[in-house]
Amino acid sequence: MTSGHVPAAVQEAPRARWPWQRSLQARIVLSFGAVFLVALLLLLALLGRVVYQAEITAAADTLEVDAFLVANALEDPLSGFNAEFQKFASYEEQHEASGHSDDDNHAVIVIPQSGRLQQVADLYGSDTGTRVTILTPQGGVIADSVGPPTAISNQRVQVEVQAALTGLGGHDIRSDPTSGERILHAAAPIQQGTKLLGVVQLARPLQVTLDRVRGTLLSFALAGLAAMVVAGLLAVLLSRRLLRPIRGLENASLAIARGDLDRRVPVESADEIGELAGAFNSMAQQVQTTMEQQRQFVANASHELRTPVTNIKLRSEALLGGGVTDTARAKRYLVEIDSEADRLGRLAATLLDLSRLESGAAEHETPRELVPLASLLLLVGDDLRMRAESAGLTLHVDAPADLPTVMIWTDQIEAALINLVDNAIKFTPAGGTIELAGRQAGDSCRITVSDTGAGIPPDDLPRVFDRFYRVDKAHSRQTSRTPLGSGAGLGLSIVRTLIEQNDGHIEVASIPGHGTTFTIELPVAVQAGKN
Ligand code: ATP
Ligand code: MG
Numbered sequence: 001m002t003s004g005h006v007p008a009a010v011q012e013a014p015r016a017r018w019p020w021q022r023s024l025q026a027r028i029v030l031s032f033g034a035v036f037l038v039a040l041l042l043l044l045a046l047l048g049r050v051v052y053q054a055e056i057t058a059a060a061d062t063l064e065v066d067a068f069l070v071a072n073a074l075e076d077p078l079s080g081f082n083a084e085f086q087k088f089a090s091y092e093e094q095h096e097a098s099g100h101s102d103d104d105n106h107a108v109i110v111i112p113q114s115g116r117l118q119q120v121a122d123l124y125g126s127d128t129g130t131r132v133t134i135l136t137p138q139g140g141v142i143a144d145s146v147g148p149p150t151a152i153s154n155q156r157v158q159v160e161v162q163a164a165l166t167g168l169g170g171h172d173i174r175s176d177p178t179s180g181e182r183i184l185h186a187a188a189p190i191q192q193g194t195k196l197l198g199v200v201q202l203a204r205p206l207q208v209t210l211d212r213v214r215g216t217l218l219s220f221a222l223a224g225l226a227a228m229v230v231a232g233l234l235a236v237l238l239s240r241r242l243l244r245p246i247r248g249l250e251n252a253s254l255a256i257a258r259g260d261l262d263r264r265v266p267v268e269s270a271d272e273i274g275e276l277a278g279a280f281n282s283m284a285q286q287v288q289t290t291m292e293q294q295r296q297f298v299a300n301a302s303h304e305l306r307t308p309v310t311n312i313k314l315r316s317e318a319l320l321g322g323g324v325t326d327t328a329r330a331k332r333y334l335v336e337i338d339s340e341a342d343r344l345g346r347l348a349a350t351l352l353d354l355s356r357l358e359s360g361a362a363e364h365e366t367p368r369e370l371v372p373l374a375s376l377l378l379l380v381g382d383d384l385r386m387r388a389e390s391a392g393l394t395l396h397v398d399a400p401a402d403l404p405t406v407m408i409w410t411d412q413i414e415a416a417l418i419n420l421v422d423n424a425i426k427f428t429p430a431g432g433t434i435e436l437a438g439r440q441a442g443d444s445c446r447i448t449v450s451d452t453g454a455g456i457p458p459d460d461l462p463r464v465f466d467r468f469y470r471v472d473k474a475h476s477r478q479t480s481r482t483p484l485g486s487g488a489g490l491g492l493s494i495v496r497t498l499i500e501q502n503d504g505h506i507e508v509a510s511i512p513g514h515g516t517t518f519t520i521e522l523p524v525a526v527q528a529g530k531n
Contacts, residue, residue, distance in 0.1 A: 032235045051217065055212055059206070063185075074200055078190050117142055134190075137199070142198065155201060166189075169187070184203070186202050187199055187200065187202070245276075248265045252284070300467065312337050371408055372403065373447070374438060376414065378399055403438045406525050409502060419492070427453045428452060429454070433452050440524065446519060447520040448517055465506075466489075467489065470488075504521055
């Protein structure tokens with residue numbers, strides 16, 4: 001049978017622009033790598049900030065502590081220096097008051113304690129690679145571990161010196177104006193009790209700290225890259241494992257396409273791929289069953305078609321061969337040929353009906369209608385009463401006027417009921433009774449077609465709805481009078497398809513020797529205003 005659906009053209013896979021687009025595994029690994037790299041860079045940026053700040057704070061704190069230590073060491077020498085400086089200052093004043101004003105005298109005067117201060121500055125400076133500068137509370141330079149004190153301008157304006165002048169420690173980072181190098185400065189007050197003697201200022205290049213930050217970050221980056229390589233290898237292995245069932249599905253699909261309908265895939269996991277494999281297997285099973293049904297159908301159909309063709313051929317050959325001289329016999333042959341041709345025509349029409357039904361063509365041609373069930377039953381009864389009576393049977397219709405309405409394709413339900421009543425007529429001996437009845441049962445309408453005929457043996461009962469299935473083949477062929485079927489055993493399979501297309505359901509019950517009852521359930525139509 002043709003399904004009536006035009007098969008969709010096989011869609012070609014879109015072209016890959018890049019080589020890696022051809023491999024799902026490469027795409028998984030690359031995406032994974034990209035995500036990892038972005039995460040690593042973000043982490044490094046964040047970490048860089050944190051490490052930089054921590055290192056700078058630690059370096060500044062250390063330098064400040066150092067400044068206090070040096071300040072402590074300078075307390076005594078500086079108080080000595082101040083005392084001598086004081087003496088020198090008062091000498092200067094006296095000298096100026098007496099009218100002597102000779103600039104050369106300044107250079108001659110040397111304050112011994114300043115040498116001591118310079119020593120402390122040099123000692124600490126050479127030990128730590130730090131520049132030590134000792135300042136007076138006014139910002140003047142007394143000693144400097146790098147150059148002559150006079151080379152440095154007033155330092156009072158600098159942030160850390162201002163903090164030290166208030167008696168606290170302070171620090172600041174500035175660039176060297178000549179080399180551009182970043183320098184960390186810290187200062188601490190030199191105090192004797194509460195008296196501020198001066199300020200010690202330490203300056204240390206930041207390069208060491210920056211190098212350490214860089215080193216830390218580099219080792220983090222290297223560790224990250226190593227982790228990335230390991231993760232990449234893991235991704236390759238995992239994705240290979242993940243994709244193996246997909247390859248299996250691909251191979252199985254190709255095998256089925258080549259005709260190996262028995263092919264199935266193992267369901268190895270409970271995840272989506274496992275579900276896919278399960279769905280694939282049930283699809284393959286469905287395809288195999290459908291193909292088998294179709295093969296069976298074609299075999300049965302050609303067998304059914306061959307019988308009348310053989311009957312026609314035998315008789316026409318006898319007539320053409322001139323062996324039939326008896327006119328009455330020749331006429332009988334012609335009548336039989338005519339009836340066999342009718343049978344062929346009916347069979348062809350039935351097959352066409354089935355094909356149309358299965359393609360769902362009828363569903364798309366006309367809409368369903370709201371039909372009062374009682375009138376439908378009465379109509380079918382009126383149609384078939386004559387035929388029942390001519391077979392010596394009584395046809396009784398029980399259709400209460402208050403039966404509900406159903407939403408159906410009228411032609412289809414009518415055809416199904418005619419088929420059932422027709423079977424009842426065929427399989428009930430003269431003198432019997434056929435009843436067509438309707439009842440409401442909850443949300444459904446129940447229609448029963450019952451007869452007092454031969455009944456169906458329990459072994460055959462489950463198969464009567466199968467295509468081409470007949471309980472007593474010889475009998476049903478000879479007495480066939482159906483409009484849709486042709487005694488081929490197709491009637492009930494068509495009936496079931498018709499009922500199911502109208503959202504209904506059909507069952508059969510039979511007691512051999514007493515009769516058969518077919519029961520149809522159809523949903524009651526939900527009408528506006530009613531529930
Ligand atoms: P067709 O309907 O194609 O002309 P058919 O009537 O033999 O042929 P179905 O209508 O499919 O085929 O019925 C299948 C078989 O079920 C019948 O051949 C018959 O043996 C049995 N059957 C159906 N209806 C009854 C019935 N009311 N009483 C007894 N047997 C029945
Ligand atoms: Mg029938």
